[in-house]
Amino acid sequence: MSNKMWGGRFASGPDAIMEEINASIGFDYRLAQQDIAGSKAHVAMLAQTGILSADHAAAIAEGLSQIGAEIEAGTFTFSRALEDIHMNIEARLAELIGPAAGRLHTARSRNDQVALDFRLWVRDAIDALDRQLWALQQALAEKALAHAASVMPGFTHMQSAQPVTFGHHLLAYVEMFSRDRSRLRDARARLNESPLGAAALAGTSFPIDRNATAKALGFDRPTANSLDSVSDRDFVLETLSAASICAIHLSRFSEEIVLWATPQFGFAALSDKFSTGSSIMPQKRNPDAAELVRGKAGRIIGALNALLIVMKGLPLTYSKDMQEDKEGTFDALHALSLCLAAMTGMVGDLEPDRKRMKAAAGSGYATATDLADWLVRSLKLPFREAHHITGRIVALAAGKKIGLEKLTLAEMQAVEPNISAEVHAVLGVEKSVRSRTSYGGTAPSNVRAQAKRWLARLEKDKVEHSNASRS
Secondary structure, eight states: OOOTTTOTTOSSOOOHHHHHHHOOHHHHGGGHHHHHHHHHHHHHHHHHTTSSOHHHHHHHHHHHHHHHHHHHHTOOOOOGGGOSHHHHHHHHHHHHHGGGGGGGGTTOOHHHHHHHHHHHHHHHHHHHHHHHHHHHHHHHHHHHHHTTTOEEEEEETTEEEEEEEHHHHHHHHHHHHHHHHHHHHHHHHHHOEEOTTOTTTTOOSSOOOHHHHHHHTTOSEEOSOHHHHHHOOHHHHHHHHHHHHHHHHHHHHHHHHHHHTSTTTOSEEOOGGGOBOOSSOTTOOBOHHHHHHHHHHHHHHHHHHHHHHHHTTOOSSOOGGGGGHHHHHHHHHHHHHHHHHHHHHHHHHOEEOHHHHHHHHTGGGTTHHHHHHHHHHHHOOOHHHHHHHHHHHHHHHHHHTOOGGGSOHHHHHTTOTTOOGGGGGGOSHHHHHHHOOSTTOOOHHHHHHHHHHHHHHHHHHHHHHHHHHHO
16 A cells, blocks of 8 residues: 555555654654644745635644644644654644645645644744753852852862862853853854745745745744755754753763762762662762762763764755664753753752861962062062972972971971061962952952852843743
């Protein structure tokens, strides 16, 4: 029996394995509401241009609304035999309104239809991710303000480097997630062109109004080349690229939470809400939420790699290989959404151990740079000479197994006779962070100002987004 949707070219139905490999309804059902929205815009345009009668257009639009309600209610039956979401909806429309349903596909193809649906879905996903990133930034900025003066060690090469504050550390991620939002918004701006009307690949001979459908669906304009419209998925690749970078930022933060939660660090702890235990070791508190966020970065990056490989050798225009664009994208953006929700929860839950962090900040001669800077400022030495003198003083303290602040003035003067008692004013970790007042530095006054600036900016974002949603 031939597939009715394919027409008379085929005398028999597909082999069972062909049906298995060909069907996409198992995942592209997620495009249902986007498909219905696109079809409603298309049929309205067909009526406006006189290509379709008003009666047929009204019947089709009413039928599409009923199908949308059925899908929302969970009563719609998806059929693998009908391949994809487009054919499933069209077949149900035919059951509801009869042969007039066949007029819906006038002047379009599944090629421009799926390109449209996927752009709409990715656009919606970007908007949702942007809202989640906003919430994560808000949580980070609030905690940064609360811990603007909480001293902790800053690391390079995972070695103690210079003291910083916990608030300053958190604000670093606020900056990273801001760039992630910017990348996603850039991707959204570039994808916001409508491919509907490109048809299979060459456009259509019907007098359609592509500007009307683009406007109805919230696009800035229609795509300018019909071949490009149906054959590229760079809008997905760009979104997955931005998602992958965001996942890397989440993974790096997760790794730090995992380290901080160890007894060896003891910088911060997660409550029972974001920890699990061991089936055999009763003492264990595992930061599994952070580990899972760290792990899911791999599947997000993997989705980007997979689609890059799918697309790299495809000639223009559409090939069925491009059906592989959806599963990985659905999975990756869902995983990113889950990671953002988990991280936002962890940030609110995370409580730093100020005493433990401050003690660690003073280890490893973390104020050595402060000593070198003091030699430059007070003794007018070239920095390289000051660096060398400081290194000798550090070696002296290390030999005695004491901190720099524990050395006597006489011991330091044995290395550099011109050092005065004033040097002790720069050797404490709190004094060190207070001195870092350069723009972007870790001084608590800076951190408070930056945290407040971010909270004000995020509140402005919220108001602007709310106003845009109402307009």
